[in-house]
Amino acid sequence: xxIKVVIAILVGTIFINNYVLSQMLGLCPFLGVSKKLDxxxxxGLAVIFVMTIASFFTFLLYRYVLFPYDIIYLRTISFIIxxxxxxxxxxxxxxxxxxxxxxxxxxxxxxxxxxxxxxxxAVLNINSGFITSDFGLVKSVIQGFGAGTGFTLALLxxxxxxxxxxxADIPENLKGLPITFITAGLLALxxxxxxxxxx
Amino acid sequence: xxxxxxxxxxxxxxxxxxxxxxxxxxxxxxxxxxxxxxxMTLATTFVLMGSNILVSLIKxxxxxxxxxxxxxxxxxxxxxIVELSLHxxxxxxxxxxxxxxxxxxxxxxxxxxxxxxASKNGVRASAADALGMGLGFGxxxxxxxxxxxxxxxxxxxxxxFIQGMEPSSAMILAPGAFITLGLMLWxxxxxxxxxxx
Numbered sequence: 001x002x003i004k005v006v007i008a009i010l011v012g013t014i015f016i017n018n019y020v021l022s023q024m025l026g027l028c029p030f031l032g033v034s035k036k037l038d039x040x041x042x043x044g045l046a047v048i049f050v051m052t053i054a055s056f057f058t059f060l061l062y063r064y065v066l067f068p069y070d071i072i073y074l075r076t077i078s079f080i081i082x083x084x085x086x087x088x089x090x091x092x093x094x095x096x097x098x099x100x101x102x103x104x105x106x107x108x109x110x111x112x113x114x115x116x117x118x119x120x121x122a123v124l125n126i127n128s129g130f131i132t133s134d135f136g137l138v139k140s141v142i143q144g145f146g147a148g149t150g151f152t153l154a155l156l157x158x159x160x161x162x163x164x165x166x167x168a169d170i171p172e173n174l175k176g177l178p179i180t181f182i183t184a185g186l187l188a189l190x191x192x193x194x195x196x197x198x199x
Numbered sequence: 200x201x202x203x204x205x206x207x208x209x210x211x212x213x214x215x216x217x218x219x220x221x222x223x224x225x226x227x228x229x230x231x232x233x234x235x236x237x238x239m240t241l242a243t244t245f246v247l248m249g250s251n252i253l254v255s256l257i258k259x260x261x262x263x264x265x266x267x268x269x270x271x272x273x274x275x276x277x278x279x280i281v282e283l284s285l286h287x288x289x290x291x292x293x294x295x296x297x298x299x300x301x302x303x304x305x306x307x308x309x310x311x312x313x314x315x316x317a318s319k320n321g322v323r324a325s326a327a328d329a330l331g332m333g334l335g336f337g338x339x340x341x342x343x344x345x346x347x348x349x350x351x352x353x354x355x356x357x358x359x360f361i362q363g364m365e366p367s368s369a370m371i372l373a374p375g376a377f378i379t380l381g382l383m384l385w386x387x388x389x390x391x392x393x394x395x396x
Contacts, residue, residue, distance in 0.1 A: 022373050027223040028307055073283060076301040077275040084268060113271075116224045116305040123298050173388035177220060181381030189374040 006142055013146030015194040019117050020154040021187055022195075026117030030155060031180060033108065040159035043108045044152030048145065050090060050112050051121050054083050055144025058122040059130070059137050067131060079122050084113045121147045157187060202327045209331030215308045216339040217387050222308035225299050226340055227376040233356055236344035237337070238292045242285070242300065244333030246277040247309050248326065254317040255325040261318075270313045271304070278303045308336065339383075346379050347371060 019025045026047075033043040058079050066072050091109045095102045112118060125140035133139065161183055170179055215221050222243070229239045250273050261269050282300050285293040293300065303309070312332055317325040345355070351370030353360050369375050 024228040024373055024376065025224055025302075027227065028221075031220065031223065073279060076279055076282065076304055077272065079301075080271055080275050080304050081268070084271060114305050114307050114310060116302045119302060119305050120298060123301050127298065173392055174385055178381045178385040178388065181377050181384060185374045185377030185381060188372075188377055189369065192369070192372060192374060 005139070009139060009142050010146045010149075011197070013143055014150040014153060015191070016197055018150045018154055018191050018194075019120065019147050020151055021184070021191045023120070025120040026115050026151055029108075029111060029115050030151075030158065030184075031177070032111075034155055034158040034162055034180075037156065037159045037163060039108075040155045041152075042104045043111075044148075044155050045104075046108045046112060047115065047117070047151050048148030050083075050087060050109075051118055051144040051148035051151075052141060053090070053144075054086055054118055054122055055125055055140045056137070057082055057086060059125055059140045062126055063131055063136065075123070075126070079119060083118055083122070087113050117147065117151055154187070158184065161187075202323060205324050205327040206331040209328065209333070209335035210338065211335070214335040214339060215332050216336060217384060219308075219311070221311050222306045222336060224302065225306060226336075226343065227373075227380060229296055229299050230340055230344035230347055230376065231371050232348045232352070232354075233341060233344045235292075235295055236340040238285075238289070239296060239299070240333065240337030240340055242281045242296075243303055243306060243309070243336060244329070245281060246274060246303055246306075247312060247333050248329040249277040249280075250274045250309055250313055251317040251325040251329040252322055254313045255320060255322050258318045266318065267310075267314075270310055274309050274313070275304050308332065343376070343379055343383065347375055351375055 013019070017023055020027065020030050029043060029047070034040050061078060061082060062072075062075065066075060066078065087109055091102075094109075121144050125143055128140075128143070130136040130140045130143075158180075162180065165179060165183070174182075209215065213219060216223065216226050225239055225243065229235045250270070253273050254270060278301060281303065282293075285296075285300060312328060316328050320328070347370050348354055349360060351366055351368060351372075353364050353366040367375075370379070
């Protein structure tokens with residue numbers, strides 16, 4: 001596998017098809033945890049971590065269990081169970097191994113189960129045709145990592161802007177969610193510029 | 200009367216998208232056309248109805264510490280039913296909604312209603328709640344899709360609106376979705392504050 005493929009997948013998931021700003025996945029945490037930069041960073045790290053591991057395990061499950069035994073209709077139900085138990089497991093491991101990291105990520109981990117971007121990346125790995133291609137496992141793990149990084153990038157940008165918005169003079173009725181959505185729209189408009197990139 | 204109140208609250212007072220801000224992802228992603236929005240509403244309402252009824256039926260048997268996995272499994276079962284039937288009977292819709300059909304599982308609205316309402320109320324109240332919430336979800340989606348389809352593709356239900364008008368493609372893409380929903384939320388705040396004042 002060439003390095004070019006790796007870069008193409010990374011640039012594609014982080015900038016061109018940013019999960020939040022162009023595919024509109026994972027909006028609940030994007031709106032909920034983007035009030036402060038610190039918590040946005042913690043959430044971002046947790047998402048990168050879970051997405052990478054989830055890509056790995058869901059790929060293995062699909063490739064070696066669901067696909068050969070012709071039970072792909074169980075995809076949705078088995079993926080969500082894998083993700084939920086994975087999140088629970090990661091939470092327990094982090095709590096035992098590194099209490100300091102647990103303090104930072106702890107409260108965000110349970111929220112990740114219902115983050116549609118995680119299930120989204122698992123399903124998209126299957127839909128991108130990685131199952132039958134060479135190095136499919138590596139590609140899907142890279143896609144998972146890139147998707148998480150793109151999510152973190154969007155979350156950090158939004159949190160930085162929202163911290164400033166706190167001080168701005170905004171009409172009463174626009175405060176809170178409405179102005180956040182309009183800001184997100186402008187951010188998405190900026191990210192639309194990446195769509196012209198050719199790699 | 201009481202049932203009607205449970206039904207009515209989802210439409211405006213506790214509208215899942217505009218007030219509770221749940222289920223944002225499908226609301227923004229599939230509202231590129233009115234017909235997509237209506238199919239999404241149908242699918243989500245079916246899953247919500249099924250899960251609310253089933254959860255309220257078995258709420259006495261679920262140990263409280265494993266209730267979330269049980270709810271997720273119930274929801275995922277209904278989503279699989281929807282996925283398979285759409286694939287079989289409406290392949291065009293299945294293709295248009297794409298990844299957002301399996302993602303109904305993680306629509307926080309469904310899990311939220313199971314946790315907040317169905318696990319504490321009877322079957323008939325839960326069904327009324329599901330119907331109201333589904334309809335409120337659908338109304339918001341339809342309004343959003345109406346503006347996006349009108350401005351982004353210059354069509355309504357696939358029919359051309361003004362001959363020769365150049366549509367703005369940004370409305371069909373992500374920015375249009377964010378900005379339209381932002382303006383809708385603003386409008387709702389304006390109406391609510393007028394009512395109070």
